Amino acid sequence: MSKQNLVIIGNGMVGQKFLEYMVERDEGKQFNIITFCEESRPAYDRVHLSEFFTGKTAEDLSMVEEGFFENNNITIHIGDKAVKIDLQNKQLISEKGVEIEYDKLVLATGSYPFVPPMPGHDRKDCLVYRTIEDLKQITDAGKRGKVGVVVGGGLLGLECANAVKNLGVETHVVEFAPRLMVVQIDEAGGNMLQRKIEGLGVSVHTSKNTTEIIDGETHQHKMVFADGESLETDMIVFSAGIRPRDELAKDCGLDVGQRGGIAVNNQCLTSDEDVYAIGECALWNEQIFGLVGPGNQMAAVVADHLMGTADAAFTGADMSTKLKLMGVDVCSIGDAHGSSQGSLSYSFVDEPNEIYKRIIVSEDKSKLLGSVLIGTSEEYDTLLQYALNGIDLPEHPDDLILPQRDGSGPVGLGVDALPDTAQICSCNNVSKGDLIAAIDGGAMALGDLKECTKAGTTCGGCNVMVGQVLNSELEKRGIEVNTDICEHFPYTRQDLYMLVRTEEIKTFGDLIAKHGSGSGCEVCKPAAASILASCWNEYILKNEHTQLLDTNDRFLANMQKNGTYSIVPRIAGGEITPEKLIVIGEVAKKYNLYTKITGGQRIDLFGARVDQLPPIWEELIAAGFESGHAYAKSLRTVKSCVGSTWCRFGVQDSVKMAIDMENRYKGLRAPHKFKMAVSGCTRECAEAQSKDVGIIATEKGWNLYVCGNGGMKPRHADLFASDLDDETLVKYIDRFYMFYIRTADKLQRTSTWMDNMEGGLEYLQDVIINDRLGIAEELEKEMALVINTYQCEWKTTIEDEKKMKQFRHFVNSDKTDNKVVFVQERNQIRPATTEEEQEYAETA
Amino acid sequence: MSEVNKSIEKGEWLSVCQESDLIPNIGVGALLGEQQVALFKINNGDIFAIDNYDPFSDANVLSRGICGDIKGQAVVASPIYKQHFNLSTGQCLEDETVKIDVYQVRVINGDVQLANN
Ligand code: SRM
Ligand SMILES: Cc1cc2nc3c(=O)[nH]c(=O)nc-3n(C[C@H](O)[C@H](O)[C@H](O)COP(=O)(O)OP(=O)(O)OC[C@H]3O[C@@H](n4cnc5c(N)ncnc54)[C@H](O)[C@@H]3O)c2cc1C
Numbered sequence: 009m010s011k012q013n014l015v016i017i018g019n020g021m022v023g024q025k026f027l028e029y030m031v032e033r034d035e036g037k038q039f040n041i042i043t044f045c046e047e048s049r050p051a052y053d054r055v056h057l058s059e060f061f062t063g064k065t066a067e068d069l070s071m072v073e074e075g076f077f078e079n080n081n082i083t084i085h086i087g088d089k090a091v092k093i094d095l096q097n098k099q100l101i102s103e104k105g106v107e108i109e110y111d112k113l114v115l116a117t118g119s120y121p122f123v124p125p126m127p128g129h130d131r132k133d134c135l136v137y138r139t140i141e142d143l144k145q146i147t148d149a150g151k152r153g154k155v156g157v158v159v160g161g162g163l164l165g166l167e168c169a170n171a172v173k174n175l176g177v178e179t180h181v182v183e184f185a186p187r188l189m190v191v192q193i194d195e196a197g198g199n200m201l202q203r204k205i206e207g208l209g210v211s212v213h214t215s216k217n218t219t220e221i222i223d224g225e226t227h228q229h230k231m232v233f234a235d236g237e238s239l240e241t242d243m244i245v246f247s248a249g250i251r252p253r254d255e256l257a258k259d260c261g262l263d264v265g266q267r268g269g270i271a272v273n274n275q276c277l278t279s280d281e282d283v284y285a286i287g288e289c290a291l292w293n294e295q296i297f298g299l300v301g302p303g304n305q306m307a308a309v310v311a312d313h314l315m316g317t318a319d320a321a322f323t324g325a326d327m328s329t330k331l332k333l334m335g336v337d338v339c340s341i342g343d344a345h346g347s348s349q350g351s352l353s354y355s356f357v358d359e360p361n362e363i364y365k366r367i368i369v370s371e372d373k374s375k376l377l378g379s380v381l382i383g384t385s386e387e388y389d390t391l392l393q394y395a396l397n398g399i400d401l402p403e404h405p406d407d408l409i410l411p412q413r414d415g416s417g418p419v420g421l422g423v424d425a426l427p428d429t430a431q432i433c434s435c436n437n438v439s440k441g442d443l444i445a446a447i448d449g450g451a452m453a454l455g456d457l458k459e460c461t462k463a464g465t466t467c468g469g470c471n472v473m474v475g476q477v478l479n480s481e482l483e484k485r486g487i488e489v490n491t492d493i494c495e496h497f498p499y500t501r502q503d504l505y506m507l508v509r510t511e512e513i514k515t516f517g518d519l520i521a522k523h524g525s526g527s528g529c530e531v532c533k534p535a536a537a538s539i540l541a542s543c544w545n546e547y548i549l550k551n552e553h554t555q556l557l558d559t560n561d562r563f564l565a566n567m568q569k570n571g572t573y574s575i576v577p578r579i580a581g582g583e584i585t586p587e588k589l590i591v592i593g594e595v596a597k598k599y600n601l602y603t604k605i606t607g608g609q610r611i612d613l614f615g616a617r618v619d620q621l622p623p624i625w626e627e628l629i630a631a632g633f634e635s636g637h638a639y640a641k642s643l644r645t646v647k648s649c650v651g652s653t654w655c656r657f658g659v660q661d662s663v664k665m666a667i668d669m670e671n672r673y674k675g676l677r678a679p680h681k682f683k684m685a686v687s688g689c690t691r692e693c694a695e696a697q698s699k700d701v702g703i704i705a706t707e708k709g710w711n712l713y714v715c716g717n718g719g720m721k722p723r724h725a726d727l728f729a730s731d732l733d734d735e736t737l738v739k740y741i742d743r744f745y746m747f748y749i750r751t752a753d754k755l756q757r758t759s760t761w762m763d764n765m766e767g768g769l770e771y772l773q774d775v776i777i778n779d780r781l782g783i784a785e786e787l788e789k790e791m792a793l794v795i796n797t798y799q800c801e802w803k804t805t806i807e808d809e810k811k812m813k814q815f816r817h818f819v820n821s822d823k824t825d826n827k828v829v830f831v832q833e834r835n836q837i838r839p840a841t842t843e844e845e846q847e848y849a850e851t852a
Numbered sequence: 853m854s855e856v857n858k859s860i861e862k863g864e865w866l867s868v869c870q871e872s873d874l875i876p877n878i879g880v881g882a883l884l885g886e887q888q889v890a891l892f893k894i895n896n897g898d899i900f901a902i903d904n905y906d907p908f909s910d911a912n913v914l915s916r917g918i919c920g921d922i923k924g925q926a927v928v929a930s931p932i933y934k935q936h937f938n939l940s941t942g943q944c945l946e947d948e949t950v951k952i953d954v955y956q957v958r959v960i961n962g963d964v965q966l967a968n969n
């Protein structure tokens with residue numbers, strides 16, 4: 009059978025998801041896939057669009073893996089719009105003149121922002137909020153003006169208001185309805201929300217019908233309202249709802265709804281049997297779904313249907329939402345207005361803390377129909393599951409929202425009570441059953457589970473529940489997740505850390521006597537050494553510690569494949585004087601060491617025998633060098649770019665910041681090594697976003713990124729906080745590292761630590777920025793202790809005769825290891841291969 | 853310190869160092885004739901001597917491994933690829949076909965002496 013042409017119009021969030029589903033399902037390559045993308049770039053994450061303002065770039069937001077189109081033989085016409093469909097001849101034409109015949113056509117054209125057709129709506133700096141290009145325009149307008157108005161007080165409008173406020177302009181929200189978020193929340197909730205938003209410095213004007221926009225007197229525009237009042241502003245962003253993009257469909261004769269939207273059935277087929285519509289442009293059962301979750305569900309249905317799964321069907325989707333708007337939690341579930349027949353409601357209002365909770369239950373009080381939460385989101389997961397799965401309510405439904413006086417949270421619903429069909433991740437349509445299947449398939453760690461089911465990878469709102477399902481399933485199967493560090497301690501690394509910390513245990517001997525058995529091994533000993541060092545920072549080669557160390561730590565150098573060691577002096581920030589460079593060169597020459605510039609902006613000297621380490625370090629230290637800790641699970645390097653001192657783009661002194669950072673955290677022992685970098689501007693020459701902690705200069709201060717990784721499994725760092733001053737930056741990083749040291753597993757880098765953290769980035773921000781656990785001060789103190797007790801281990805070592813004696817190959821001879829043989833290559837030494845070694849032995 | 857240079861007879865005892873040169877759980881390398889050995893004194897005071905040569909990494913490094921116990925057997929873990937060797941038998945715990953040589957040890961008047969088996 010020859011291949012069929014499958015054409016997709018629109019490469020937005022849902023269009024792209026559909027392509028991914030097809031790549032997954034169409035293994036036999038039955039379809040030849042072609043897609044049209046009107047925008048100048050392929051699909052990006054609109055849900056996180058606002059993060060564009062806080063430093064994310066278009067690349068960060070991209071949803072397309074590198075090489076996706078090429079590797080899967082998909083033709084994409086970027087910057088080209090489909091302009092005409094001929095249903096009869098099954099053809100379509102693009103703006104740039106591409107003509108194509110299709111066998112199957114999928115419309116994924118999304119929607120456009122609705123701009124009320126008032127006179128003056130098209131004046132300069134009257135903008136919308138939908139694409140990356142829109143955001144660029146808003147940013148420019150924000151730079152020119154002092155006042156900004158957002159028209160529309162719905163979900164998107166408030167998100168937009170936050171963005172406008174962050175541009176530093178005076179911000180107003182103008183809403184036609186009498187309250188904010190009319191669609192999602194009830195009156196009392198809306199009022200509470202308004203108070204909170206006004207508390208954040210955004211003025212809210214409700215019941216305002218704008219009749220026209222004219223020239224202003226003090227600002228660019230004047231908005232005139234029906235009640236006679238007016239408001240002057242420099243910029244206006246319309247966010248008054250969305251309208252499906254059904255123009256193509258309408259023109260070619262497909263059925264569209266009265267108020268717009270391409271009509272589809274349960275298979276997402278339009279009125280033409282070869283044309284589907286999915287995402288925000290589709291009208292199912294007289295409803296438009298303005299969220300990605302339902303769109304993705306439609307994409308899956310169409311992919312299945314095309315591949316011959318007859319019973320694939322879209323049967324509606326839940327529109328419950330949980331959001332953080334300007335730092336305010338807002339949740340709405342099901343029938344939030346209590347408009348169902350006979351429904352009853354309970355509400356709880358806490359004015360001092362600005363918390364509002366309401367639940368709507370069925371007449372017989374047995375089922376939850378809806379809920380509104382403002383100022384809290386703790387109860388959301390539980391309430392949503394009650395509503396979605398029709399679970400019987402407890403005897404006193406109000407227990408679900410009333411605070412418990414003993415400080416414990418409201419009564420929750422364990423994940424065990426949920427049926428397998430319960431949807432846990434609505435963005436990616438992952439049910440509890442899907443999670444269980446993946447766990448059966450071997451995904452036993454939170455990070456793996458998220459990766460293979462995609463749960464929790466879009467809005468992140470479901471992370472906590474995904475974690476709960478995992479834990480409960482593992483427990484249920486009796487799969488003993490043995491988290492013991494090894495056979496000598498019935499504890500995890502985190503437990504041991506807390507024991508050492510709280511009982512002030514100072515030696516491994518004490519630790520194993522009190523809490524373990526046997527004499528230890530190469531797993532628990534280095535872990536304990538690291539914990540003891542993180543807590544008390546004693547000299548690492550103290551007799552009672554030395555026996556715990558891996559050879560790299562024990563000889564304060566990295567062992568190479570032939571048993572020799574390398575030497576890495578610290579070159580903070582990559583900055584080095586010519587004098588010091590000369591010393592390195594002289595030492596390398598004297599001891600015949602191989603030299604190489606490392607990937608971490610410093611110099612590594614290879615091929616030193618164990619007995620040569622002390623004299624080499626003696627010379628280096630005399631010249632002002634110190635240990636670079638290349639051998640330790642601790643700070644490696646802080647890379648820097650030249651920054652504002654030399655670079656024409658630099659906005660801050662990135663070299664100085666890098667050096668300060670390196671000097672602050674050098675020697676700090678952690679569960680694994682960690683790396684940092686500081687870039688002087690967004691061009692990011694220091695690659696800070698691939699580091700455990702990355703810092704990028706902004707005009708106002710520093711953006712802080714965390715949990716990036718290069719290496720085996722690269723991970724882009726997450727933007728943690730923006731525009732920080734020096735002091736706050738340091739404070740957050742102190743807390744961040746100490747919290748990592750406290751809670752990470754052994755040999756777990758910050759990237760995997762983050763991927764396995766319940767609650768993810770938001771939780772971490774809550775702990776570090778908002779001090780949710782009340783430990784911030786403690787963490788800072790712990791860090792201060794380490795910083796104040798820093799010593800260069802090599803300096804201490806060469807000053808101690810007895811220690812120097814331990815750097816010998818033989819206790820009874822000054823001979824050296826006869827297996828260490830070098831040959832020359834490119835004018836330097838390298839270890840001999842086995843054959844070369846034999847040759848050498850024969851001629852020697 | 854006795855420099856051992858001649859090749860030694862089977863069963864001959866040779867002093868390699870003082871017991872006080874050994875720190876518990878920290879191995880040292882020693883030369884027994886031409887042979888490189890690794891010496892360990894463990895927590896209970898017992899002293900062991902095994903080949904210093906690690907067959908997995910083809911390097912003389914076992915004296916620099918971490919000692920401990922696995923299921924009750926005293927072991928050292930290779931510092932390069934982490935295989936365990938039983939200190940009294942030389943048996944590798946991860947690969948039953950690999951067994952390295954061990955040497956008898958005695959302490960006479962504070963002198964640590966080794967013999968070829
Ligand atoms: C020397 C150097 C390569 C070079 O010639 O450039 C190097 C050499 C080693 N790297 Fe590396 N890495 C070096 C930069 C990097 C980088 C690049 C960077 O830091 O910008 C990376 C990726 C970035 C990252 O870590 O996220 C890197 C990712 C790794 C990994 C993988 C870590 C991961 O999370 O996947 C390992 C293995 C490990 O740590 O478990 C590793 C381990 C090693 C070890 C320590 C392997 C070992 O145990 O013997 C190598 C021995 C170094 C030595 O003997 O001194 N090295 N290594 C670089 C030293 C930088 C420095 O000045 O300290
Ligand atoms: C700021 C913002 C925040 C949001 N937050 C959330 C949230 O928290 N949670 C949530 O679930 N949803 C959120 N949404 C909504 C979510 O982004 C949409 O539901 C989702 O993008 C819909 O996907 P789609 O593919 O249907 O449409 P789109 O992503 O809009 O993609 C449609 C694409 O088709 C292109 N196109 C249209 N016509 C043509 C043509 N004729 N030829 C070629 N290309 C064409 C368009 O240019 C566009 O690129 C948010 C939206 C915005 C703007």
Ligand code: SF4
Pocket residue numbers: 649650651652655656657658659662687688689690691692693694
């Ligand atoms: S990151 Fe910016 S400041 Fe630093 S070197 Fe690159 S362009 Fe210059």
Ligand code: FES
Pocket residue numbers: 432433434435436463464465466467468469470471
């Ligand atoms: S619910 Fe959005 S990622 Fe799971």
